[in-house]
Amino acid sequence: MRGNNKGATRRRVLVTGVSAGALALAGCIGGNGDDDDDGGIIDPDEYDYERDEPDDEDAAMDSTMVYTQELERDDDFDPVVSNDAYSMQVAELLYDSLFEFDYEYELQPKVAVDFPDVERDDTRFIYEIHDGIEFHNGDELTADDVAHSFLAPVEEETPNATSYDMIEDIEVIDDTQLQVDLEYPYGPWEMFNQGVNIVPEDARTDDVDAFNTDPIGSGPFVWSDYQMGEYVELERNDDYWDDPLPYLAEIRFEDNVDDSSRVGEILAGDTDAIGDVPNADWDEIDGEDDINAHVAESPSVAYIFFNCNDGAGTANADVRRGIAHAFSATDYVETYLNNAAAPVVTPTSPITNELWDFPLDEWEDAYPDYDPDLAQELLDENAPDDWNPTFMAPDDERATLAERVAQRLDEIGYDMEVQTMAFDQMLDQTIYSEGDPDDYELYISGWTGGPDPDQYLYSNFHESQEEINQGHHYEGSDDFHDNIIEARETGDQAEREELYTDVIGEIIEEVPALPIFTEHNSMATGEHIKDMHVHPQMQYNPHVVSGDGNVWVDDD
């Protein structure tokens, strides 16, 4: 059954003529820069489908589904090692986690009975886990396995080590209780890091390499068949310990990295569902009677970063403000990403902001609006003589943003050179460089964070991450970097909120980076796929079984 609002508003928008095409034309001839007019930009709430229960549960239990992912998996199914979102989409169905994200992006107990007891100034967390949970091989899931899942990334120096290197010690109290001690209070711990996937210590350490190609968890699905680089098949775990039991008897993961080819697959009925509907194909997919389009907010933000090193015109905050006022991010999103993204005003994603009591109205007012006169005034007064900045962008849809900014600057009499290149090459010349102003003064990059502001602010703005995760070299006010660390190393959420309010406020005011848009998670499913809901945490998709949805196939 379709959601009440499914597509209706979108189609009304098209009928009234405020279509993406019309806006594209407006954008090309200059746009009006009216940020209040967000016509044509998709609203994920309109694609919030209602629950859909089968009439015949026995028939539903025979459901099978093929899901086509939008990028190739690295085929790292061991969560201790994997930092590949597409492998983790498979792994999330195999493993249970200590806590799991709900649709509001808040952690809820899963293997843990409840939230932990917190002691020792927010550095000691005492967990109790459910008794009697079994891994797929019949071994019981105990506190030892939870401890191993926390410690293994650090001990084995995997790419996930930084998520748990603040752990000082773990004491296993008994089979169902453990005590985790941190070296210092770590702010994001409660909102993010304690949601660890639990692996079976004995089975995994027996042969780590073999475990990756025959992984064992305690989750709702068990490993069934696998061909490297081709497909993964999972079967329902009929002995699953938690409710609900999945309706899907089998799920098969394939991938198709070519956008048009992937869309062709769902249109031809060669797959049951695809991840990531390209912006340009959204209307066609949404208009098909036998296909459902899905979209949900995600914790991603795309930014324009400004080089703040001495010698760069953009080292001057007024020059940065001038550039920010020279174009409209809303117009850009309406023109190029109206079905895939939404404009943002903060360096943290909207979904993150909803979890915190931030002064969003104040920040929205402070965000530089489209004002070419003010832009020209600021640049005329502050830009260096013969200023000719370089804007580096990856050679994907983000290049159009760089071109848009250059076009707007040209309209007010300033030349900007846009250089587009492969994304990795761009990172090498910006983020991993020393930030020579002759090389670049602006670049664009995206970041997927999480529910905690630290997941954006530390990597993208703290000075320790220069030449590792950032290439803007922003010095900031006296407290700027200290506040980021202080907020990171305290467990007092009210204090953290206050510190982050200052940090984000300064970023919006001083513009070392200009947040532009957040890109949504999207999916398309055949009409026969029922009760599918897109989760904000990308690794959870396809989210086929939870308390809020249980996917089944209607063959009638």
Place this chain on the structure above:
Amino acid sequence: MGLLRYTLYRFVQAIPVLFGITIITFALANLAPGDPVQIMLQGQEVDEDLIQTMEERYGLDEPVHERYISYMTGVLQGDLGQSFHYNQPVSDLIMSRLGPTLLLVLSAYAFAIVTSIPLGILAAKRRNEPADHVSRIVALLGVSTPSFWIGIMLIIIFAVQLGWFPSTGLVYPWWSPEAYGYTGWPGPLEQLPVVGAMFSQYTLGGWPEHVFQIVRHLLLPMIALGTLQMATLMRIERTQMIESLQGEYVKLARAYGVSERTILRKHAFRTAQLPIITIIGLNLSTALGGAVLVEYVFNINGMGRLFIDAIHNLDYQLIMGVTLIFGTIFIIGVIITDISYAYVDPRVTYGGDD
């Protein structure tokens, strides 16, 4: 020189060529901007220690020339190294991806040869008649249309609009039917174009169904990749056949009253094939290049996609491995072409005295 000695001689000649390929590829890959460890850790919160640990783990902290020497030492021992990105032996990755690419390329060649030679002969026989004009237009379109665009058009028409063929993927002959059984194809005969509805009550199952699905999945990518080869070969076949049919020995055969059919088959056809063999051998590189794009459009996990991914991830070992294999395939193709000459043209020898 005998055939065996000649073949061995050509393979020995190929060794310095392959050696040169490794030097050039290794240098280009390492000169490319980017850092494989940073690419691997993208999106992660990273510290310097972790970067250093990973560089040491993959030997990236050593100078380039030392890495090359240790890489070549491994190659000479049959070890193509470990992929950074996939964390798998390069040889395993190549073995898993080589089959689909060879299946695609060889089937495209088969399609090209089977269609181009009869059409080329027909065009030569019907020179300056409507059939010849049609073949010329077909050849012009085939040569000037990119294979990926042909692929997209085939998908739109025959998969999305008509639903006769699958839009993506291959079914591999070397996999058991059970590997595909999960998708639960409805009675496959029902999927036959046009007449499928008449067979809705029949199912194949097992190996017959497997063979049916292999052909059904292969048809569109095969045509997409083979069209360029077909067009090229057809025009060359036509030209060569016209030249052969005007030869003195053909005129003599006609004077002796040899039938036109025999002249065509025994006298003209065979001598016209030498340039065809040359083009087939030399076009192997074009076919492998085209396969990269066709694999993307049809979502086929072959060597082309593997190579693109290796470049994106600066996976040095994988770039080297795929380049070596492509180079070897091309060299083998050229050698086979040279050897084939003798079968077609008795005037060709392998040099030296036997």
